Amino acid sequence: MYTKESLIRNLEQLEVDRNGTLLVHSSYKSIGEVEGGPDTILDALTDYMKNGLLVMPTHTWSYIDENNPRFHVQDSPSCVGILTELFRKRPGVVRSLHPTHSVAALGKDAEAFVTGNEKCDTPCGPQSPWGKLLERKATIMLLGVDLRRNTFMHGIEEWANIPNRVADRPVLLYTILPDGTEIPVPSRRHSGGENWSDYFWKVNDIFIKKGVMYTGRFGLAEVRICDADRMTSLLNQMLRINPDLFSTIDPLDPALEYEGDRT
Template sequence: MHTKQTLLRDLENMRIDPRGTLFVHSSYKAIGPVEGGPDTVLDALTEYMQDGLLALPAHTWSYINGSNPRFNVQDSATCVGILTELFRKRPGVLRSLHPTHSVCALGRDAADFIAGNELCDTPCGRQSSYGKLLDREATILFIGVDLCKNTFIHGVEEWNDIPNRLTDRIMPYVIELPDGSEISAPSRKHCGELWSYYFWKVNDLFIREGIMYTGHFGYADTRVTNAATTNELLSRMLKADPELFSTNEPLARVGD
């Protein structure tokens, strides 16, 4: 049975910077039995990052769309796991205003981190929280999930103008604020979720290049990456091959 203390030790063993910015993708089930359940997991992450910034995705892309364009900041549930849904409801946690790719943050500079997402007309614009992960050289932690869940790579593709990643159609999203007021937030969408299925192909390369390492959080296999080095490597690769993530073919190894 995992406890808050054992999970704190796992974070320390993974060399997570407690004063930095940590963005977490997660599968609660992969962690195994935890004393106190998912709240204990969030307690451990929050305590470990108490002198830094903890952020999780709060996406709603699975159901906020052209036929259901109204995003309620306070009530719209996340579609990316139980930890994200419980985290967004915690006292002190702030949620950004992007209608499909909002994030939640707690800790140092949280308000700045989430600010302005409603002004972005794409899911992961350079001025969004995903761009701020790059600016902060944030750590991205994958608990029990692989790189196919790495939303940051969508951002890298956007910033490098990779074709066929965004719809031409602009969706007429509306953001409903807690005070009852509304904001118009027209935005394009990702062209399906197919491309992210191919993000796996850089897993081994990331490890060989030293920009990702692995560990454990509870029973979950984990991956730890850095936003800045991820962007640097992938931007070079995408400039050389804009179709890098357009197929499921594995990368060719040098010398093969």
């Protein structure tokens, strides 16, 4: 059985920057049996990052839409796992106001990090917390999940203006504050009739080869530790060569050579 102390040792072994910005995508079940359950995992993460900024996605895209347009900041549950749902309710945690792709943050500059998210008309715009991850040269931890759950990669595609990634026509959604105030948020949702992230797995090996990502363990879970800055640089290069990189299941072209690739 894993304990808070053993999980903190795992984070130390993973060499996560305690003073930096850490975004965690997670699968609770992948970690194995933990003394105290999910709260112990959150205790380990928050204690480890007490001098930095800890961020988790608290998305609601699975049920907030034009037929159900009201996102209640305080009450609308996260659709991306139990750890994210419990984290957003913790003392001191602040949640951003985007109706479909909110995040929750705790620690250094948390308020500034989430501020203004409701002004973004796409899920992962450059002024959103997803863009701020790049500004901060953040670490992205995929805890028991793979690159298909890496929302930041949607952001890179948005910023590169890859066709068919967001709708041309916005739908009117509303963010509801705890005091009942309604904020109208025109939102251009992810589009195209495909789940483009299903193909994010294609860059797993080149991410490791190029030093964008490395792997380790947190409890029983396999963990991928990603460098947001390096990831953006490499994917921008790959998307310039092939804008349809994640539009098809076709594997990477082994004949293509990317900057620094000499093996």
